[in-house]
Amino acid sequence: MLAKKVEKLLNEQIVAEMYSANLYLSMSAWFSDKSLDGYANWFYVQYKEEMDHALIIYNYINNAGGVVKMGAVDAPPVDFKDTGDILEQTIAHEELVTSLIYAINSAATEAGDYKTIQFLDWFVKEQVEEEDNASTNLGRYKLFGADPRGLLTLDQEMAARTYSQTPELAAIEGA
């Protein structure tokens, strides 16, 4: 059993993670169009990780005695001003996601729902990493991105990121 409010917020979080996924895929497409294939790759990997997050929550609701009810996912923006604009929007978005995770935590705490609090622990840690990655990307862009050669080097570094399925999801799907 999950408390109704916790169940509702977790369901909304599936949608929020899918929105994050689509937002990052949209950003990836923008970079692809600008021939910044390294950045495009980085955001493509980010898209996949966000889909993992959605599925981790989906599985948790099912396993914890709740009911998954899928909601509509809003369309992400498709036009961006420039690379800096995207990197700034990424930070703002990850801060928003952190606040959503905190809100679920508060509801779970209020409901005495310790299993959900424990479940969310991984997401709290993940958000530290997400916010750190986003601010590193912006910081490096601000330092080197204005110079074409600097931007090329950054793009090459972004190309090195590879996707591997989030272990928490691999554990569920392999079980």
Ligand SMILES: [Fe+2]
């Ligand atoms: Fe996420």
